[in-house]
Amino acid sequence: MITAAPRHLRASYDVVIVGGGPAGLEAAVAARDNGAAHVLVVDRDQEAGGILLQCIHSGFGLHRFGEELTGPEYAQRVVASTLEHDIDVIADAYVLDIDERRRVKLMTTQAGVSLVEARAVVLAMGARERTRAAIRIPGTRPAGIFTAGLAQRLVNLYGLLPGRRAVILGSGDIGLIMARRLTLEGIEVAGVFEIMPYANGLNRNIVQCLHDFDIPLHLSTTVVEIRGQNRVEGVTVAPLDETLQPRLDRAWDIPCDTLLVSIGLIPENELSQQMRLRFDSATRGPVVSSAMECSRDGIFACGNVVHIHDLVDFVSAEAMVAGRSAGQYVAGTLPRPDNVQLQPGANVAYCVPHTISTEREHTVYLRARKPLDACTLQLTEPDGTPVYARKLRYVFPAEMVNLKLRPAILQNFHGSILRVNIVERATEGE
Ligand SMILES: Cc1cc2nc3c(=O)[nH]c(=O)nc-3n(C[C@H](O)[C@H](O)[C@H](O)COP(=O)(O)OP(=O)(O)OC[C@H]3O[C@@H](n4cnc5c(N)ncnc54)[C@H](O)[C@@H]3O)c2cc1C
CATH class of the missing domain: 2.60.40.10 (Immunoglobulins)
Structure with a gap:
């Protein structure tokens, strides 16, 4: 069942999964299929499905389903499979803490704080976007600066336009997809600016989102100043030399009312840090074994919380391993440790x-x-x-x-x- 009412929940589960995105849901099904009788998925959003729900473009599922699906279609398939497997899913519930004995502390608007015991836990909290603060762009602090994913949420879920003329900083996939989306919604995209000498998104997105819409991509170029008091009035961009220093003598101004920053995702790891898991400084996610087990016994992880994936199909594949291992852990059949x-x-x-x-x-x-x-x-x-x-x-x-x-x-x-x-x-x- 999908519920927002913790009173329907059991006091203890074989496996509790934190995050109801594609990783969490696939892991739940795999845990059920591998020996876990009672599985709970907890998500802080109003419904399960994760970031896919706001990705209304197609391009999902070619490996997993052999079809090109939109994000919500992919999410719908995994949610349906979760429900067919008799898994409890609780939405609008935030996991605050997981203690040494794997007691999971949840908070919901309806019931406040509750404790659920878990024999195994799968962490599947996804990722968050880097913001302007992460790269310290000089200038004023007006309205009109959005992360690309937030702009995507506003446009695709709430039907709100972020502005009229936009500049996009960063050529990651979300920025590229939003360049096309904004153009389709009638917003002029003055250009995509990328600090590196190569684009940072998938080639298919460069072609389908920029080339097909004549949106210029400026490589080795960055935003060096944001202007405007209440609302963004423009940005200054400059090319970079080989040491990545801006060439201010060659800078130019672009009038715009919106700046989208698309400068990467970081695994959502507050919980993993609280739990003092071992981390990889390159992925910024937990260190995992081939069973997707973290440095603490019975704690597994998968999806963007471990490392940032470009395709959800690989998230699903990795989540199946994590869920299977959590099920095996509970059943006492987890294969021998790695060597x-x-x-x-x-x-x-x-x-x-x-x-x-x-x-x-x-x-x-x-x-x-x-x-x-x-x-x-x-x-x-x-x-x-x-x-x-x-x-x-x-x-x-x-x-x-x-x-x-x-x-x-x-x-x-x-x-x-x-x-x-x-x-x-x-x-x-x-
Ligand atoms: C904008 C964008 C465009 C993309 N486009 C494509 C594409 O075209 N094709 C493709 O294959 N892939 C695409 N991807 C990638 C793919 O969508 C992601 O890799 C995938 O959704 C990651 O799944 P996940 O379950 O790890 O994370 P998410 O989908 O982010 O799910 C994590 C879930 O955990 C929940 N959560 C986090 N912390 C807590 C907590 N403490 N308590 C309770 N719940 C919590 C969140 O609410 C969220 O629902 C795109 C991604 C983005 C961001």
Whole structure:
């Protein structure tokens, strides 16, 4: 059932899941399918579905369902599957705390604070957007500055227009999608400005959201000043030199009443921090095993709270692992602990999970630090001895790379540290 009434809840559950986005809902179904009799999903929003509910564009579900769905359509499928599995979902409920004994403290408007006991917990709280404050843009503090996701919520869920003429800072996917959305709603988008020399969103979004609508993309360029007293009146932008310093002598002014900042997402990790989980400074999410188990026994995590995904399909795949593991943990059938440690090496920003097992098949998710054409994804021992290699046509920081590892590749590396590298083909093996 979906309920906002905690009186319908049990006092204890096998698995409690924090966050009812695609990660939390998929994890709930997998937990049920793997031995958990009583599963509860808690979400702070008015309804389950997560960020997908405001993503009304298509582009979701090609891997998971073999169809191109909108965000709400994808969400509807996972919500329906959750309900078919007889899982309790409570909306408008905020998880405040999870203590050492896995007692989950919830707060709802109806019943105030309640405690629910959990034998296992899955963290699936998603991510939040970086704001203007994260990059300290100089200038005044007028109205009219939005994060791209907030603007998306205003336009798609509440039917409100943020302004009439917009500048977008950052070429991540949300900014690109909003450039198209604002244009379709009659707002003039003066341009998208990106600090890096390459775009930060998926190539399909550059083509479909910018090129198809003649919206200019200015690479190696940033906003150096915001002007306006009550409302934004304009911004100043400037190109950057090789050291990423703005060339103020070449700056120019753009009149606009709206600035959208689309400068990245950060895992929503207050709870994980309160719980003192071990963190990865690159992902800014918890360190996880191949079972998606965190550094505390019986606490699992998946989705954007672990690392930022570009496709929801991979969120679902990862959540199935976390949910399955939580179910197995409760049933006492969780496979033996991992015996190989993975480390990001050359041109790899991070890899998740952080440990794997020589006995099972794994999908490792990783991101390149910088774009490379014609390169090789390598697994090596710390001294450089090759373990595995796969050719890639290109890598791009905005596109997550999936590495499938089978036990046959890993069988001799019990107890090892393995490094993941992405190298140019010419330097391969040096
Ligand atoms: C603007 C935007 C556009 C996107 N476009 C695409 C696309 O075209 N194609 C695609 O495949 N993917 C796209 N994605 C990516 C995809 O939507 C996300 O990767 C996916 O939704 C992440 O799922 P999640 O469950 O980890 O997080 P979320 O969907 O963010 O869900 C997290 C949930 O946790 C809840 N929560 C957080 N903290 C608490 C707490 N303490 N107590 C209770 N509840 C809590 C939140 O309310 C939220 O409902 C897009 C993402 C964004 C932001």
